[in-house]
Amino acid sequence: MSDRLQLVFIGTGASIPSPRRRLCCLAVERDGEWLLCDCGEGTQFHLSRNSISPGKIQHIFISHLHGDHIFGLPGLLATMQMLERSQPLTLWGPPELATYIHWLQKHELLTLGYPLVIEQLPLGAVEQRQAGPFAVTSAPLSHRIPCLGYRLQEKEKPGIFDAPKAEKLAIPFGSERKQLQNGKAIVLADGRKVEPAELVGAPRPGRSIVFCTDTRPCIAGRGLAQDCDVLIHDSTFGPADKNRARQTGHSTSTEAAKLARLAGAKQLVLWHISGRYTPEEEEAMTKRAAAIFPAVLLPQDDLNLQVPRRMVQ
């Protein structure tokens, strides 16, 4: 089993698709299983360009019901049906998401033969659930309509087993080594007691991905992002358009950078970029953000980011 955690930025734009940026979708892979955050128009087509099979998607998290985040969802669900999916799919989102999907089903606009589980998350509180390998925290963001941010938190991994030392101590292969790796002391046939700390390193922290869009900078977003590995944050506008950001319930790139710094995030991804900016203007936005928070990235569509585990001190 690999320890891979990768992000694919399927669609990084805002509101209207453009030749340079598609609409909102983030794909996350952990050990061959995929999940999506948001599903903008054309998502299924762009997934196939990235060789991501719809059959491998187990969970889809929806932030809110603006079209640039969900218009790709019915088509993707229908394609899964056409591909004769049989395994369940779980949709996560605000309660209106269930209303929307049930309306499509009631009017026979969407007919699914596979189990579709819709997890409705509260709009007024922080909620914690489990989704596959991730503990998921959702929290209400600050947008024009109800909107949820998500934190996907991996479990910690046991420390590294010191095989050469085990060899030296003549620890037999099999159950004894397994017990030590599981944190239990063992007593060998010759009476020696071996503690796990002698052979197993400190646990390796799980990685965390935070998805905060669409939103103004807010306390809930900061709470989700606390000490995270990757923060993907609304950065619809550049700093010169801060009034527009405020009026429309979005953030600027510098506001996102300030929040990343306050939260102690390890990496910031500027996200949901307005199509009004030229590549040169986007570069200037990134530089302004980097002056506040150096580990910043403004990705192009289809960029792939590997998320390494933090080194244990």
Ligand SMILES: [Zn+2]
């Ligand atoms: Zn949007």
Ligand SMILES: [Zn+2]
């Ligand atoms: Zn929106």
